[in-house]
Amino acid sequence: MKPIWERRNNIDALLSVENLVVAYGAVEALKGVSLEIPVGDVVAVLGANGAGKTTLLKTISGLMPIKSGSVRLMGDDIGKYQPFKLAGLGMSHIPEGRKVFATLTVEENLNIGAWGVRKQLNPRQIQETKEWIFTLFPILKTRRRQLAGTLSGGEQQMLAIGRGLICKPKILLLDEPSLGLAPILVQEIFKVIKQIHEEEKVSILLVEQNARKALSIADYGYILETGKIVINGPAVELKENEHVKAAYLGGARLKPQ
Amino acid sequence: MQLLLEQLTNGLTIGSFYALVAMGYSMVYGVMKLINFAHGDFFTLGSYIGYAILVFGSGWVTRTFGIWGGVVVALIGAMIGLGVGGLIVERVAYSPVYKAGRLPLVVSALGASIFISNGIMAIWSPRFQAYPQTSIPTGSLLLFGDVHITYIKLVTIIVSWALMGLIYYVVEKTLFGSAVRATALDRETATLMGINFQTIILFVFSVGPALGALAGVFAGLNYSRIIFTMGWGYGLKAFTATIMGGIGNIPGAMIGGILLGLLEALFEGFVSGQWKNVFVFLILIIILIVRPTGLIGEKVAEKV
Numbered sequence: 001m002k003p004i005w006e007r008r009n010n011i012d013a014l015l016s017v018e019n020l021v022v023a024y025g026a027v028e029a030l031k032g033v034s035l036e037i038p039v040g041d042v043v044a045v046l047g048a049n050g051a052g053k054t055t056l057l058k059t060i061s062g063l064m065p066i067k068s069g070s071v072r073l074m075g076d077d078i079g080k081y082q083p084f085k086l087a088g089l090g091m092s093h094i095p096e097g098r099k100v101f102a103t104l105t106v107e108e109n110l111n112i113g114a115w116g117v118r119k120q121l122n123p124r125q126i127q128e129t130k131e132w133i134f135t136l137f138p139i140l141k142t143r144r145r146q147l148a149g150t151l152s153g154g155e156q157q158m159l160a161i162g163r164g165l166i167c168k169p170k171i172l173l174l175d176e177p178s179l180g181l182a183p184i185l186v187q188e189i190f191k192v193i194k195q196i197h198e199e200e201k202v203s204i205l206l207v208e209q210n211a212r213k214a215l216s217i218a219d220y221g222y223i224l225e226t227g228k229i230v231i232n233g234p235a236v237e238l239k240e241n242e243h244v245k246a247a248y249l250g251g252a253r254l255k256p257q
Numbered sequence: 258m259q260l261l262l263e264q265l266t267n268g269l270t271i272g273s274f275y276a277l278v279a280m281g282y283s284m285v286y287g288v289m290k291l292i293n294f295a296h297g298d299f300f301t302l303g304s305y306i307g308y309a310i311l312v313f314g315s316g317w318v319t320r321t322f323g324i325w326g327g328v329v330v331a332l333i334g335a336m337i338g339l340g341v342g343g344l345i346v347e348r349v350a351y352s353p354v355y356k357a358g359r360l361p362l363v364v365s366a367l368g369a370s371i372f373i374s375n376g377i378m379a380i381w382s383p384r385f386q387a388y389p390q391t392s393i394p395t396g397s398l399l400l401f402g403d404v405h406i407t408y409i410k411l412v413t414i415i416v417s418w419a420l421m422g423l424i425y426y427v428v429e430k431t432l433f434g435s436a437v438r439a440t441a442l443d444r445e446t447a448t449l450m451g452i453n454f455q456t457i458i459l460f461v462f463s464v465g466p467a468l469g470a471l472a473g474v475f476a477g478l479n480y481s482r483i484i485f486t487m488g489w490g491y492g493l494k495a496f497t498a499t500i501m502g503g504i505g506n507i508p509g510a511m512i513g514g515i516l517l518g519l520l521e522a523l524f525e526g527f528v529s530g531q532w533k534n535v536f537v538f539l540i541l542i543i544i545l546i547v548r549p550t551g552l553i554g555e556k557v558a559e560k561v
Contacts (some may be wrong), residue, residue: 063445087451099446101439108435115436116451163450 087116092169102149113163264526272518278495281465297492303470343466503551
């Protein structure tokens with residue numbers, strides 16, 4: 001397979017990551033990762049625990065320093081921005097483990113999600129977006145005055161997604177939305193992610209361990225193993241790939257040699 | 258009955274000082290997880306700045322603006338001075354060691370405390386200083402019967418609680434306050450929301466010390482005598498109040514402060530002045546045994 005930068009036209013990419021190297025001290029967590037998210041696509045990054053998925057997202061959103069390589073958002077190198085400025089650039093990161101603000105109410109959590117764009121959007125636009133989020137997750141409206149810490153795991157994930165959407169992002173970075181949720185809730189969350197993508201044309205970079213679920217909504221996928229992209233391709237192809245099947249989909253077993 | 262009411266007004270006054278200083282402890286702790294040992298000295302420094310303003314040109318401020326005008330100038334001057342001073346201490350003593358972890362930060366805070374109190378001693382001498390009698394408003398309001406409350410006490414209580422109410426409103430009810438509380442809970446996720454940590458630092462390290470300065474000037478106006486070491490005693494009591502109420506939250510500091518002041522004054526009035534500290538810390542121990550998170554500790558546990 002051709003390297004990504006030869007195969008695709010970089011100008012179309014909403015987000016492009018090139019040769020990204022990130023290290024925790026002497027240990028390299030990402031060893032030259034390149035990927036891109038074209039406008040309007042859902043791109044999945046799959047991998048096991050410790051493969052570097054969360055590090056990848058944290059680096060894209062500025063929480064981890066870049067050792068070498070670059071991250072470009074609409075052609076703009078974001079390495080030069082302070083991390084808190086990225087929220088105002090149309091990118092929204094929904095972190096692993098939900099990370100809702102437990103002692104703030106549901107509504108305060110949603111409002112704070114719009115902090116980065118408070119000078120770009122007027123209160124009426126934010127209110128409209130909030131109403132739209134309430135139609136995606138009606139339970140959040142019912143519980144709007146409740147403290148976020150009192151919500152169930154599934155509701156917290158819904159709140160985390162809502163909080164990430166209220167700034168009207170062009171691209172959503174989603175870290176393990178299915179983590180620790182019952183299968184029926186995973187179903188519901190993925191249904192909404194698909195809906196967000198289709199209705200609002202939000203591009204999505206989805207990081208998941210649940211490969212089957214992720215590939216079911218993704219256009220394109222990357223497999224990350226110990227800090228390197230080992231396979232990439234359209235989601236339909238990845239589903240048929242023997243290595244992916246064996247290691248991530250748990251279906252067919254590799255025949256003994 | 259008269260003694261009871263007098264001790265209640267005394268308790269409310271001293272409780273206001275504790276609550277004001279406790280708020281500063283709590284705000285800084287909430288965001289930085291740092292027990293700012295220099296905070297008691299912010300209180301002292303505020304008191305000395307107020308003193309310096311009132312004795313400047315042998316009472317020029319009081320002669321020009323009147324006795325209450327002088328009080329207002331002293332309060333505002335000390336608050337501005339410490340608002341800026343708090344930020345300088347943060348830049349010089351805390352900011353360079355953030356990355357080194359919490360213990361170096363605590364040592365640095367102790368260092369800042371010693372530096373400030375000794376600086377005060379070097380400038381104003383180690384002896385007691387007295388707020389000039391001509392600058393302290395006199396007179397009192399007759400509550401009923403024989404019970405009076407001096408105007409300065411009344412103003413102390415009203416102004417302190419009005420300001421604390423304002424801070425409470427800002428922190429608990431506004432979007433900016435949500436940003437402060439979000440940062441206190443989870444700095445990394447707050448950054449993802451676009452919250453600039455430096456803005457929050459600026460807020461807690463200017464407003465906290467300014468509230469301490471307000472308490473310092475009021476202490477000078479109420480008791481007249483001030484000394485460079487007084488920050489230790491008030492600081493320790495206010496810290497106790499913070500723990501009693503539940504560290505890291507604003508209403509906790511307010512309630513802890515007022516409760517401590519009242520308990521102390523009532524015990525002093527009816528039992529023994531010498532044993533009041535023993536009593537106060539005994540209450541602290543009991544509260545911590547019954548409610549380890551303080552009276553208004555964190556309300557919910559985070560589900561994972």
